[in-house]
Amino acid sequence: MSGHVHRDDLGSRLGMWLFLVTEMVLFGGLFIGYSYMRYRYPAEFHHGGMELNATLGVINTLVLLTSSLTVVLSIVAVQRAEKQRAMALLSTTLGLGLTFLVIKGFEWSAKFHHGLYPNSAHLATLPPGEQVFFGLYFTMTGLHGVHVIAGLSVLSVMLWWVATDRIRQDRYIHLENSGLYWHLVDVIWIFLLPLFYLAA
Amino acid sequence: MSGTHATTPEPSYLVDTGTRTGVMAWLTTTDHKRIGLLYLYSMMTFFFVGVGIGLVMRLVQLTTFQKLVTAQTYNAMFTVHGVIMIFLFVVPGLPAIFGNFFLPILIGAKDVSFPRLNLASWYFFIAGAILAVLSLFTGGGAPDTGWTFYAPFSLKTGTNVSLAVFAAFVLGFSSMLTGINFITTIHRMRAPGMHWFRMPLMCWALYSTAWIQLLATPIVAITLLLVILERFFGIGIFDPAKGGDPLLYQHLFWIYSHPAVYIMILPAMGAISEILPTFAKRPIFGYKAIAFSSMSIAGVGSLVWAHHMFTSGMSGMALMIFSLLTMVVAVPSAIKVFNWVSTLYKGSIDFQPPLLFALTFIFLFCIGGLTGVMQGALAINVHIHDTYFIVGHFHYVMFGGTGMALFAALLYWFPKMFGKMYSKKAIYASWFPMFIGFNMLYFGMMILGMMGMPRRYYVHLPQFHTMHVIATVGSWFLVLGLVIFFATLIYATFKGEKAEDNPWGGVTLEWTIPSPPPLENFDVIPTITRGPYHFEQEEHP
Numbered sequence: 001m002s003g004h005v006h007r008d009d010l011g012s013r014l015g016m017w018l019f020l021v022t023e024m025v026l027f028g029g030l031f032i033g034y035s036y037m038r039y040r041y042p043a044e045f046h047h048g049g050m051e052l053n054a055t056l057g058v059i060n061t062l063v064l065l066t067s068s069l070t071v072v073l074s075i076v077a078v079q080r081a082e083k084q085r086a087m088a089l090l091s092t093t094l095g096l097g098l099t100f101l102v103i104k105g106f107e108w109s110a111k112f113h114h115g116l117y118p119n120s121a122h123l124a125t126l127p128p129g130e131q132v133f134f135g136l137y138f139t140m141t142g143l144h145g146v147h148v149i150a151g152l153s154v155l156s157v158m159l160w161w162v163a164t165d166r167i168r169q170d171r172y173i174h175l176e177n178s179g180l181y182w183h184l185v186d187v188i189w190i191f192l193l194p195l196f197y198l199a200a
Numbered sequence: 201m202s203g204t205h206a207t208t209p210e211p212s213y214l215v216d217t218g219t220r221t222g223v224m225a226w227l228t229t230t231d232h233k234r235i236g237l238l239y240l241y242s243m244m245t246f247f248f249v250g251v252g253i254g255l256v257m258r259l260v261q262l263t264t265f266q267k268l269v270t271a272q273t274y275n276a277m278f279t280v281h282g283v284i285m286i287f288l289f290v291v292p293g294l295p296a297i298f299g300n301f302f303l304p305i306l307i308g309a310k311d312v313s314f315p316r317l318n319l320a321s322w323y324f325f326i327a328g329a330i331l332a333v334l335s336l337f338t339g340g341g342a343p344d345t346g347w348t349f350y351a352p353f354s355l356k357t358g359t360n361v362s363l364a365v366f367a368a369f370v371l372g373f374s375s376m377l378t379g380i381n382f383i384t385t386i387h388r389m390r391a392p393g394m395h396w397f398r399m400p401l402m403c404w405a406l407y408s409t410a411w412i413q414l415l416a417t418p419i420v421a422i423t424l425l426l427v428i429l430e431r432f433f434g435i436g437i438f439d440p441a442k443g444g445d446p447l448l449y450q451h452l453f454w455i456y457s458h459p460a461v462y463i464m465i466l467p468a469m470g471a472i473s474e475i476l477p478t479f480a481k482r483p484i485f486g487y488k489a490i491a492f493s494s495m496s497i498a499g500v501g502s503l504v505w506a507h508h509m510f511t512s513g514m515s516g517m518a519l520m521i522f523s524l525l526t527m528v529v530a531v532p533s534a535i536k537v538f539n540w541v542s543t544l545y546k547g548s549i550d551f552q553p554p555l556l557f558a559l560t561f562i563f564l565f566c567i568g569g570l571t572g573v574m575q576g577a578l579a580i581n582v583h584i585h586d587t588y589f590i591v592g593h594f595h596y597v598m599f600g601g602t603g604m605a606l607f608a609a610l611l612y613w614f615p616k617m618f619g620k621m622y623s624k625k626a627i628y629a630s631w632f633p634m635f636i637g638f639n640m641l642y643f644g645m646m647i648l649g650m651m652g653m654p655r656r657y658y659v660h661l662p663q664f665h666t667m668h669v670i671a672t673v674g675s676w677f678l679v680l681g682l683v684i685f686f687a688t689l690i691y692a693t694f695k696g697e698k699a700e701d702n703p704w705g706g707v708t709l710e711w712t713i714p715s716p717p718p719l720e721n722f723d724v725i726p727t728i729t730r731g732p733y734h735f736e737q738e739e740h741p
Contacts, residue, residue: 011313011388018380022418029422029452033437036448044443119434128443135435135442139426 009173016177020184023147027188030140034195037132044129048137049199051116053107057197060103061189067096068186071155071179074162081169083162090159093182097152104145108138137196144188151185154178210718212619217719230315233717236301237617238322243297244686246288246329251679253281258641258675261660261668271658275344276359278656280336282347283364287371288329290602291460294467295413296325296378298609299406301617303382305710306400308391308728310720313384321377328371335363346656348457351438351449355430362431365424372417372424375463379413382406391709393728397491400708400732401484404491405470408498412459412466416502420456423449450512454505462501464598465565466494468605469536472558475612476540478706479555480547483733486539493532500529510581519578526576533569537562552704553627557608560635564600568593571646586656589649595642607685614689615703619716620696626688634681640674708732 038045074089115122116134123131158178161167167175211217213233216225226234257277259265269277300318304311312318336342339360345353354361386407390399427449429435436442438449469490477484484490506514506522514522540562549555571593575581584590615621648667653660660668702711713721 008313008388011384014387015314015317015380015384018383018414019376022376022380022414025415026418026422029419029455032452033426033448036445037437037443040445041443118436124442128441130443131436132443135437135444138433139429139435139437143425 012173012177013180016180020180023184023188027140027143027191030136030143031191031195034136034140037129037136038199041127041129041132044127045133045199047200048130048133049196051111051114052137052197052200053110054197054200056103056107057193060100061193063096063100063103064186064189067093067100068179068183070096071182075172075175075179078162078167078172078175079169083165083168086162087159090155090162094152094155094159097148097155101145101148101152104141108141140192141196144185144192147185147188151178151182154181209714210720210723212714212716213719214619214716228319230311230319231719232300232304232312232315232318233617233721235318235322236297236299239292239296239300239325242322242326242329243289243293246284248686250281250284250289251682253277253284255675255679257281258672260658262672263659263665266659272344273342274658275656276336276342279343279346279364283332283343283368285598286347286460287368288325288332290464290598292325292371292375292378293464293602293606294471294609295382295406295409295463296321296374297606298402298471298613299378299382299409299467302613302710303385303403303406304389305713305717305721306403306708307386307389307394308709308722308726309385309389310722310725311389312381313388314381317377318381321374321381324370324374324377328367328369328374331363331367331370335360335367339363348453349424349427350453351427351430351446352440354427355439362428365427369421369424369428372421375413376417379410379417382410383414386410391725391728395728397488398728398731401473401487401490401494402467402470404494405466405473408494409463409466412463412498412502416456416459416463419452420460423452423456426452447509447512447514450509451506454508455502458505458508459498459502461597462497464602466497468561468602468609469494471605471609471612472540472561473536474706474708475554475558475608476543477733477735478612478704479550479552479558480544481550481705481735482543482547483731483735484539485542485545486535487731487733489535490539493535496532497529500525500532504529507576507581510578511585523576523578527573530569530573530576537566537569550705553622553624553631554608554612554704556628556631557604557611560631561601561604561608564596564604564638567643568596568598568601572597584649586654587649588645588653588655591655592642592645592647592649595645600638600642610689612704613710614692615699616710616715616717618693618696619699619714620692621699621703622688622692622696626684630681630684630688632681633677634685637674637677637679637681641671641678642674644668644671644674707734 070089070092074086074093077083077086077089111117111134117123118135118138123134155178158167158175161174213231216222218225220228226238229235229238256269257274260269260274300312339362340358341360343349343357343359343361343364345357345359345361349361349365354365386399386403426435426437430438434442437444438446440446473484473490504522504525506518507526510519510522571589575584575590575593611622611627644667648664648671649655651664651667653664699715701713701715704711709726710717712726
């Protein structure tokens with residue numbers, strides 16, 4: 001309830017970047033675990049990777065990359081005061097994000113169908129390295145999925161704010177920061193793709 | 201408006217000026233000073249809960265009291281004592297209380313960069329605390345793993361580890377968001393002319409702390425998340441039966457939890473660096489050396505984690521590297537100690553309660569620090585690993601170090617925060633039992649450890665009994681001192697004499713504004729033209 005109004009876009013952006021650092025370190029812990037386990041079980045990780053559908057993985061990568069592009073374009077549109085276009089582009093991002101989740105859902109359910117999920121009877125018959133592979137696969141893509149959902153929620157709010165002119169030509173730092181977050185989600189996926197889908 | 205003063209003074213931050221009043225005004229405040237006090241009150245509550253549990257644990261070691269507590273409850277008690285003291289008191293302690301209250305004032309700002317995020321951090325803190333308390337009474341009962349939650353026991357035990365671990369995860373959020381806030385504040389909110397090397401050393405300490413909070417906390421977050429996933433879904437990353445590796449848990453856990461030790465001690469060192477110049481009435485000796493040693497402790501301290509695992513089964517090469525790095529991190533800490541002592545040399549010392557506690561900090565921290573170097577040596581470590589020596593050592597660092605520095609900082613800034621002065625005599629009276637009891641208790645523990653008493657044991661062999669009795673009696677003195685100390689301060693908040701704006705003759709910015717400070721700290725943002733510890737007497741030595 002301080003009376004003064006404080007606005008510092010550069011500070012907000014710095015804060016966002018620092019937050020992204022924490023996100024990178026969060027996944028970094030999992031990447032450490034992955035590197036160590038892969039070093040320990042190279043052959044099993046190869047077999048595990050063969051079970052995954054690389055085509056779907058690559059399609060999902062393209063979907064996410066495109067969604068990142070449309071976020072950037074929506075920021076440009078806001079800067080040019082083209083509200084309708086900004087909203088259309090943001091909606092495209094939301095649609096592509098949902099597409100990603102749907103494809104991901106099909107992949108996961110296929111794995112469940114084959115009995116490849118943590119603690120399953122089938123998985124217990126596989127060699128230990130493959131059990132760890134699928135443990136990491138579900139943990140890392142699952143945590144990434146949670147981040148996709150978080151990103152989509154934030155971007156939905158941004159869409160609402162663009163519609164109600166809280167985000168406009170002279171004040172778009174929130175959209176910019178949300179875009180940064182969405183790019184991070186994107187970048188993490190770019191690392192997950194080769195580590196799991198292209199591991200075979 | 202027609203006051204007798206030429207200018208009507210701004211109301212203090214303790215007076216409700218917004219639309220909300222009373223408790224609601226506090227719970228929705230975005231004022232960094234009020235948030236600092238919210239942290240102060242909540243943390244002191246948890247501190248006393250932790251002290252109470254510690255006291256009962258000491259009573260259990262007097263075997264006559266063993267009927268009070270079963271062995272399983274004892275396991276839960278040392279776990280909960282550790283979780284409360286570490287996650288709810290020592291880690292957030294100085295940054296959240298004094299960092300929030302004084303960082304903006306020390307750099308000449310009206311608030312932190314993200315005031316609403318700051319309040320959100322406090323709510324994360326409280327949410328984590330509530331979850332931690334819930335974990336004691338729900339599920340399979342209070343966790344019994346020790347605060348380290350080591351796999352595979354933490355994966356298998358029937359007690360409510362999942363909720364306790366989730367509580368620590370939520371508390372981590374509070375810590376990270378505070379770190380982000382402080383880094384941004386220091387980068388963006390410094391008053392005109394407040395160059396990096398004109399900042400008071402507390403700011404440097406908070407800055408390096410914030411970086412550790414940022415870079416280390418996410419690792420423990422993901423580690424604890426993996427424990428939860430392991431317990432619910434059996435993903436197998438730490439489970440040897442499924443190809444996982446419990447040692448990976450230890451590595452990930454200590455990658456955070458060792459740097460966390462520096463999250464605890466760096467702000468304490470910062471507070472000491474503020475207190476000593478004020479009472480020696482001369483500039484701090486080696487300003488840049490202290491500033492850089494904070495940053496190098498943050499850096500090197502992130503590379504020593506595996507010294508907690510010397511007996512866990514690592515390669516000989518890894519052991520030697522981590523042993524060496526552990527010894528190296530003692531260097532910047534020693535630089536600070538020498539600079540503090542040099543600051544006192546030939547100063548015109550004004551002996552006041554904050555200085556007494558600051559000197560107590562230096563003395564106890566030296567014991568804690570040097571015994572730490574001992575444990576860095578591989579040959580010694582194998583013998584004293586997981587004994588009472590370790591328990592004694594880290595209480596010297598965490599309680600004798602951070603705790604005493606927190607008390608010193610509280611005494612130093614109390615008149616500024618509340619605008620009241622406490623009874624100095626009562627504080628001196630509290631110091632004697634505290635100091636004597638502290639050393640009886642924790643030095644006693646170190647001797648017990650050298651004799652071979654393992655930590656976390658419910659019972660002990662007859663040859664250890666005498667030292668256990670001494671340590672337990674010490675704990676009574678210590679608690680007596682703490683009770684007098686806090687009773688004095690609580691009394692002072694209600695009935696204390698009005699404090700002057702600058703009772704200690706300090707020269708940093710907080711002493712230029714009224715006690716207690718007005719809502720926006722400064723009427724006019726000051727312009728800084730010189731370094732932080734500029735005492736008049738020193739101009740022509």
